[in-house]
Amino acid sequence: MNMRHGTKARRAAGSALAAVALTVSLTACGGGDDGGSDEAGKSSSSAPAADKSQDDGGNTVPDTSQTLATVNGSDGFQVVIHTAARDEGGFLTVTGTIKNTADKNQGVxxxxxxxxxxxxxxxxSLAGFTLIDKAEKKRYYVLRDTDGHPLTSTGISRVESGASETFFAQFPAPTDGTTQVDLQMPTMPTATIEIS
Known part of the structure; x- marks a missing residue:
């Protein structure tokens, strides 16, 4: 429980520093990286997103009434993407749920x-997640604060069988004309999601 409170405090501090890091990160990430999308498989996509995630004392509470994509990995993990919303500060916040569908507890x-x-x-953390804007040929990485902490959920190391964990990850927002991006999660198929 103490680790969870420490994680909340660090997440809150990271959010406060995000405004400062945004200027530097957008400059660094704005260049054209035409690296391949490294698609590892396929996923199912559905309706567009609705509401933004809400921040409740460091916990991200995604709007689980929406599902943008569901990705099933070969290791029993299922990732459901709920929202991909642009923020006024130039962020794109992706929220979702990680579920362990295997019949045993396992580490992510x-x-x-x-x-x-x-x-x-x-x-x-989930700092290994990336967004690909195929139309603009750009890859976006999870933003970092000035201390190098990723602006994403942290501390998710194990998920019990049948249990789930909510998550968020903040990226630089693609250009306004971009309405669809690919979310790449190492070891999982690529998820194509709609931006709201």
Whole structure:
């Protein structure tokens, strides 16, 4: 429980520093990276998003009444994307649920943490998630605050059988003309999602 409170405090501090990091991050991420999309499979997509996620003392509470995409991994993890909403500050916030559909408790893939040594030092996170704007040929990474902490859910290391964990991840917002992006999660098929 103490680790969870520490995570909440760090998440709140990260959000406060996000405004400062945004200027630097948008400049760094704004260049044209025409790297391939590395699609690992397929996913199912459905209706467009509705409401933005709400922040409740560091916990992200996604609007679970909407489903943009459902991705099933071979390891028993299911990722449901609920929203992909633009924020006024130039962010794109993606929210969803990670569910363990396997009949045993298991750890989430370490690859979800990302490969950067600085972000790996901050603990378990979803910093390895990326967005691909195929029309603009750009790849967007999870934003970092000034201390290098990713602006995403942290501390999700294990999920019990049948249990689920909500998550969020903030990216630089693609250009206004972009209405659809691919969410890439290491070890999982690619999810195509609509931006609201």
């Amino acid at each position: 893939p370490i690859e979800w943490n990302g490969k950067e040594s600085k972000v790996q030092r901050t603990g378990r």
